[in-house]
Structures are given as structure tokens and as C-alpha cells.
Amino acid sequence: ILRIQRDLELDKKEVSAQIILNRYLGKEQSDRHTLMEVFRAHNEKCRALSGISLAPGTVIRYETSLRLTEAFLRTTYKKEDCYLDEITHQFVEDYDFYLRTVRRCCHNTTTKYLLNFKKIIRIALAKGWMKKDPFAQVHFHFEPVEREFLEKQELKVLLNKEITITRLAQVRDIFCFCCLTGLAFMDVQQLKPEHLVADIHGKIWIRKARQKTKNMCNIPLLDEAQKIIDRYKEHPYCQTHGVLLPVCSNQKMNSYLKELADICGIRKNLSTHCARHTFATLTLASGATIDNVAKMLGHANVNMTRRYAKVLDSSIMRDMEVVAENMAL
Template sequence: MSHQVTIYMYARASKANSAGQHPIYVRITIQGKRTEFSTKKFISPSKWDQKKMKMKGNTEEARSINSYLDSVRNKLTQTQVVLEYQAANMTLDTFMNAYQGKSTHRERMLIPIFKDHNKKLKALIGIEYAKGTHGRYEISLKHTQDYIRFQYGTDDIAISQIDHAFVTGYDFYLRTERLCGNNTTVKYIKNFQKIIKICLANGWMTSDPCINYKVKLQEIERNFLTEEELETLVEKQINIERLAVVRDIFLFSCFTGLAYIDVKQLTSDNIVKGIDGQLWIDTKRQKTSTPSRIPLLRTALDIIQKYQDHPKCNNENTLLPVSSNQKMNAYLKEIAAICGIRKELTFHCARHTFATTVTLSNGVPIESVSKMLGHKNIRTTQHYAKITDSKVANDMDNLKAIIESQHINHIKRTS
């Protein structure tokens, strides 16, 4: 966009020196606003050509002053050209700052913005975010810092230097130097994109360097226990107490669909009487703060009653004696070996087992499963719940029976 910049030079009589000479002033006018500054050159009033805005004559003095005035005029013109090329919002202040070589803004750096985001996120733990979310952003920050050092040999980078090449280079670094898988890489870049969005929202960046980053998450085949494996786990006699406790808590999750952290935080206050007069779990998922109401199946009720007087539950006011997630997952590997289950058993596998084997495979509609899992939409539930072959076979058997019945009725009517 072209801006009207008016440059006017004149000999200012009101600032005459003791010798009667007038200083030559430059007046700049932009969008109706103007400012003036002195060139610090003085001239006899009779020697000033106001129409040409230069000193008359061809003397050494005239050539020297006129040459200087030309350089001032050229510099002012060049300032206008540069600002228009940068598509800057040209005001009198921005023009004069650029002319005088003053920075109109402090160069913003990436890492302080990232750290500020993480600091604010930490303050919202338990209010809007889970502790694990903050931890993941701290790891993302570290990877970003390591990438900048690796790629640019410095500890930080100005956000004005972040472009598409930076983003794709970061992706390549995570895959090659950090040996991250596709989904882990995409998640780290997604965290980085949030920082970019903060910069864009505040007007610190004018274009999104991530706009053409098109890598997608790959769907992962999630583990769940089959009906036979679940039955084996229920009936297996385990004489090692630490493993027996973990097995029971894992089974509780298999029959409620609750994630590890949600099981750990359950108290007796979360057990309520439901609309059917039976006992339900009434809680909120820590991850999303979404309400989750789940009717308690007999297996889950038996486990609650089994541990109602457990010392750990009494001391910590919890429903079940849940250990750390790391310890639970380590013990689950031992339990899988004892039960002959040839799958990598993790606590989250229980949530998938509830969605697939316990509910959907037994005819519970996906809408009800989604609500019990505390999902905000059914698309999320579909990632958890894989329709088993036995469910498909049962559904098709039912369909065959209906078609056969319709066929027989048709024959009877036409005979």
C-alpha cells in the first residue's frame, strides 16, 4: 500500500543565529500528521531557493550543503520504500523510528513464550489441566530447545525466523535424532503449534509457519482382553498378595471402563444410587473433566467390598489401594505371564476391554458406552471399541434368523 509522504525543506527564520543565518529544517507529513527536525546547516536567507529547496549558486559551500540535503532526501525516500515493501503500517512514528534506525518493537524470542505458556498451564493443574499435560509440554519445550541448539547452534530463536523449514526440520529431527515414532512426533509438533497460535493471536507473527504441515496420526491397534482371557484373569488363583491386589484393581477397570487416574482418585463419595435404584459410580474424568456415570457390575462391586477395610484405603480415603501407574504396569506383566496371556498388558488395556469385550460385544449400544467412558463424542469411542468377530457373527446370525422368519411367513401367506 502506498502512503503519501511529504518532504518539505525550508530556512527557518524564527531560529536564526546571532549572525543572522537561518537553520535549514526538514518537515515530514504523513496522514495529516507532521514533525520537523533541523539539518544543523545554516544559510544566509538571500541564498536560499525555496522553490527548489536548495542553496543558490555553485560555490563550494552551496555544493556541500546541497549534497547533504540530497542525502537526507534520499534517505527519507528509501525509508518510505522499505516500509512499503515490508507492508508495514506506516505512521509518522514508525517512519521516523525507521529513518533514525530505532527498533519499533522488541524482537520476541520463542523460548520465553514457551516457558510462559507452561508456567500458566502449571498454575491451572487441577482446574483446567491434568498434571500429565503440564509434563508433556515440559518435554515438548526441552525437545524444542534441543532442536534449536542442534540445528542453529544457539539457545533460542526469534519468532520472526520461524518458518515452514523450521517446522519440517523439527519434525525430521524428532524422527531421526530423538527416534520418535510418527504419532509421538505429531503430538510434539501439535504442542509446538499451540505456542505458534499464541504468537499469532497476539499479533507477534503475521503468518502461520505450520499451515502446510500435513502429517497425520496413524491409527494404533489397541490391546484388549478377549472374553476367554478375561475369564482366565478372573478365575486365576494368585497367591502373591501384591499381584493379587493389582489383578483385582485391573479387573475393576475392565468392568467399569475407568482410566488409571480416575480409579486412583475414587472415594466412597463417588458411589451413589442410580436411577434404577442400584449402585453407580458418579465421577468426572480428570483428563477432560467430563462427567462419567457407570452402573456397577457384580464383579466391580465385589472388588469394592473386598477392599473396603484395606489399610491403604483407610489411610488415604480411597476406594481401592491403587499403587503408582509405573508399578501397576510392571506387575501386570508378571500377571500376564502367570495367566498365560500373550499380550502386553498395561492398565489402559482394561479400558479398551470394557469398551469392546464387556459392553459392545454384549450388545450395549455405542452411545451408552461413550457416555460411560466419559467421551465427548462417539468418534473418540470408536477408537477404543473394536467390534470383535464374535459380535459380527452373532449379529449376522440374528439377521439370518430374521430373514429366514420373514421368508417362512411369506411362503405361508402365498400358499
């Protein structure tokens, strides 16, 4: 009761025994807002901005976060919603525990969902609907992840493998195209004829702003990549949608890539993002400078590129051969 009185005084609101009693009993709470109210309003705005300033994948991510939060409330607190002023540091800890145990999320996935949830809390704080930040003493970090990539010989095997199943052949071609261009899944899905530009020497380049960051990618089109584009010029999907390649959903791509890996004898967990890492690693290993690779990947700085690129044994051996020659006694 004393806390309610103090809160009313701090908010410069009228204080009376009846007002305090009503707030205590939860009868006079028109100024209180709920978590789901804020979350759904945020997601509705995201849907309206989809394809304009937000990638469709971002919208899907927040929809997933909303469903997880609803499931967490039902499982942990046996309720469908809660008032914003009921969200405490303990609430955040309980959500973290739920994601790791009930949902079996790894550390990085848990962190991503909590960061999504934190954004909703920041909106409520900015509107003055919450007085205390439940994330005040919470610090996030991502654990480093070793990303898979294909070595040159593995990429050759994949390119040259005869595949008779149409859906797998298409996925193979699109994956290899990404390995040869460094384009992210969303960008290759949206690749259109206007993104192919000839320079003054007649060389074809891919010039396209990345969907995720809007940074411009400038990528010379290799012969093998051009062959893949030519293969699908008359494809019905490409002609109907005005795109260069018949790209299916990310989920289907990743599922079919596992089949491809088995067929080609590649003992690696292939995914659409693996292709981007393959491009960065192989281009650097072939002698491209990190600045040029960053430009092709559409990175704002080379620090991002360093996260993608792996040092190959062949690169180490090449450098050491030079060292051995220079140090010959």
C-alpha cells in the same frame, strides 16, 4: 536492509538509518521475544491450572515438549534459544525430522509433539510477536492404531489367577476394575466414596465427571467390581488419601501389566488404556447399545465410542446364526 525498512513502515514505527542499523546488528531488539520465553510462560500457567482446569497429565506433556524443543535447538542449531521471528517453515520441518530420526518417535507421537509446539506458536501470533505462521502450509493427521483389548476368557483368566506378589495383585485388581467399569486411569486414580451413588432400587452406580473432558460417567457397578473395592476398604493408602483403590503411577502400572501378561499367559501388550477398550468391546458384544456404552464411558457422542469398540468373532457368529435362521430355505 530493505526488508527491515519495510517492516518498520508496516508497523508504523519511526524509520531512520540508525534504527535500521541497530535492528540489522541486533542491538535494538527490546520488542523481540524468544521461543523459550513464550514456552516457559505457557508452562508456568499450565502448572498453576493443574488440577483446576487442566489434568496433571496435560501439564507433564507440555513439560516434556519443552525439554524436547530445548534438545532440538541444541542438537540442530547449536543454541539454547531463538527469536520467534527466526522460526520458519524450515524450522518446523527440521523439528519433525529430529523427532522422527534422533528421538525415534512414531508418526502419531511426532504429530502430538508438533501440535503442542504449534500451540506455543499460536500464542506468539495472537500477541503479535510473530508476523508469519510457520505452520501455515502444514496439515496434520493421525494414523489409525489397532488397540489391544482382552476377550472374555482372557479377562476371566486374569481375574481368577492366584497372584502372591502384592504389587502385582493390586495392579491386577485395578486393571480388572477398569475393564469392568470403563474408567480411564486418571479417573480410577481419583475415585472416591462420594462417587458411588445408590439409585431408588438400591443399585450402586459410579457417577463421576471425567478428568479429561468433564463429561459425566454413569456406570452401574458390577458385583466383581464391588468385590475389588471391598478388598481395599482397610488399605492404608486408601484411608490416608480418601480414595477407593490404591492406584500407583501410570508408568508403574504399565510396567507391572507386562509382568502380569507373562504370568497369565496373555500374549498381548497390556496397558491401562487397554482396559477401557476391553470394557467398550465386551459390553457391546454382550448386547449393550452403543448409546448406553457412550454414556458409561463419558463420551460426548457415539463416534468416539466406535473408535474404542472392536467387533468380536462371537458377535459376528451370533448375528449370522440369526441370519441363517431367517434365511433358511
